[in-house]
Amino acid sequence: MDVVIKNCYVLTNNRVLKNKTIHIEDGVIKRITEKVECEADFVIDGKNMLAIPGLINMHTHAAMTLFRGLADDMNLMKWLQEEIWPIEKNLKPHHVYYSTLLATIEMIKSGTTCFNDMYFYIDQIYRACRDIGIRGYISFAMFDFGDENKAKEYIKEAESSIKKFSNDSLVKITLAPHAPYTCSEYLLRRTKELADRYDLLIHTHLSESRDEFKKFLDEKGKTPIEYLNSIEFLSDRVIAAHCVWVTNKDISILKDRNVTVVHNPVSNIKLANGIARIYEMLRENVNVCIGTDGAASNNNLNLLEEMKFVALLQKHRYRNPEVLNVWDVFRMATINAARVLRENLGIIKEGYKADIVLINLKNTRMMPFTNLISHLIYSADSSCIDTVIIDGKVIMLNQKILTINEEYVYEKFKEVVMDLYEISNKKDKLLNFAEI
Numbered sequence: 013m014d015v016v017i018k019n020c021y022v023l024t025n026n027r028v029l030k031n032k033t034i035h036i037e038d039g040v041i042k043r044i045t046e047k048v049e050c051e052a053d054f055v056i057d058g059k060n061m062l063a064i065p066g067l068i069n070m071h072t073h074a075a076m077t078l079f080r081g082l083a084d085d086m087n088l089m090k091w092l093q094e095e096i097w098p099i100e101k102n103l104k105p106h107h108v109y110y111s112t113l114l115a116t117i118e119m120i121k122s123g124t125t126c127f128n129d130m131y132f133y134i135d136q137i138y139r140a141c142r143d144i145g146i147r148g149y150i151s152f153a154m155f156d157f158g159d160e161n162k163a164k165e166y167i168k169e170a171e172s173s174i175k176k177f178s179n180d181s182l183v184k185i186t187l188a189p190h191a192p193y194t195c196s197e198y199l200l201r202r203t204k205e206l207a208d209r210y211d212l213l214i215h216t217h218l219s220e221s222r223d224e225f226k227k228f229l230d231e232k233g234k235t236p237i238e239y240l241n242s243i244e245f246l247s248d249r250v251i252a253a254h255c256v257w258v259t260n261k262d263i264s265i266l267k268d269r270n271v272t273v274v275h276n277p278v279s280n281i282k283l284a285n286g287i288a289r290i291y292e293m294l295r296e297n298v299n300v301c302i303g304t305d306g307a308a309s310n311n312n313l314n315l316l317e318e319m320k321f322v323a324l325l326q327k328h329r330y331r332n333p334e335v336l337n338v339w340d341v342f343r344m345a346t347i348n349a350a351r352v353l354r355e356n357l358g359i360i361k362e363g364y365k366a367d368i369v370l371i372n373l374k375n376t377r378m379m380p381f382t383n384l385i386s387h388l389i390y391s392a393d394s395s396c397i398d399t400v401i402i403d404g405k406v407i408m409l410n411q412k413i414l415t416i417n418e419e420y421v422y423e424k425f426k427e428v429v430m431d432l433y434e435i436s437n438k439k440d441k442l443l444n445f446a447e448i
């Protein structure tokens with residue numbers, strides 16, 4: 013299907029262009045012209061619209077929308093061990109399908125067109141991505157806690173998943189050893205071999221909390237990053253979420269090994285893990301992107317909100333309002349992600365994939381008509397997101413999702429939450445309406 017966006021403003025990676033018409037064919041931006049007259053299957057009036065490249069959420073666990081608000085205000089390990097892991101044991105495939113679908117609706121409505129996910133039942137995650145039409149990098153979390161047989165099972169499962177999903181251009185598979193503290197050296201080494209053999213990315217958590225950092229220093233005499241470097245795990249294939257607890261030496265290892273760091277500021281400060289040294293990492297030319305983490309620790313999947321936190325927290329951390337300008341933050345949510353994903357994404361340019369978001373400029377949050385990139389980072393919210401195009405298909409038009417029935421998803425989500433909380437003996441967490 014050909015799509016044309018007529019007469020809009022376009023945000024490039026360093027400025028705003030006006031009165032442009034974007035021609036999309038076969039999922040690709042074919043031309044950007046001044047001409048307004050044109051024919052296409054789908055013509056969108058871009059008057060009062062700013063076209064931006066779709067935002068890329070580089071670390072999340074989409075299906076954890078199931079656990080939004082389940083356990084707030086807790087320490088990370090206690091939160092995982094006492095609340096999250098026990099209920100996750102009861103997950104069924106259809107729980108993951110509907111909760112992922114719900115998450116993708118939330119992401120699309122806040123301008124995200126691509127996400128990098130780590131969870132369970134990836135067949136269901138794949139199906140959800142395909143049904144709504146969002147670009148996804150999907151993986152199942154592997155954690156063997158030192159059990160070699162378990163590690164072998166994971167590697168076998170990973171190989172069959174790789175074969176199953178290898179030919180899809182919209183939804184791609186990555187490998188996800190959960191973290192160095194939950195995975196054996198054996199599993200980490202085998203994952204690296206598999207990634208090299210099949211040319212895949214590796215998605216992991218790294219140096220998230222002080223406890224993790226201290227544990228590695230106490231037990232191995234190395235930081236978590238030094239440890240992964242010592243077993244030759246790190247490379248340009250590695251997407252490492254968090255990296256909050258890092259030394260100067262760790263930053264140079266990340267740079268030397270071309271590791272991509274995903275900054276998840278809201279999750280990090282909510283769990284009181286700290287504020288990562290992003291400004292210094294960027295200054296040392298480490299590739300840094302942005303993620304929301306899951307809805308259990310954020311508690312939403314809104315990258316607009318996350319970008320604002322990124323900017324504010326770095327200024328606060330370094331006691332300097334000049335660190336990280338709006339363009340730096342915007343690049344983190346777009347082209348820095350495209351760089352590690354090795355895709356023509358993250359910029360509106362001829363020959364690039366047509367993942368485009370239209371921002372409605374007739375919204376008080378985008379006024380006055382002056383510094384639009386500033387409004388996008390510091391002021392915009394989901395109410396500004398009007399239309400979303402992914403891989404050349406119009407997924408949302410005038411704030412309405414076209415590819416699935418939202419009401420149906422909300423009803424099914426409600427059902428799976430009831431089911432999961434009931435079998436997990438957490439019925440008390442469901443809302444009880446007082447009888448009058």
Ligand SMILES: [Zn+2]
Nearest residue numbers: 217253305306
């Ligand atoms: Zn995470």
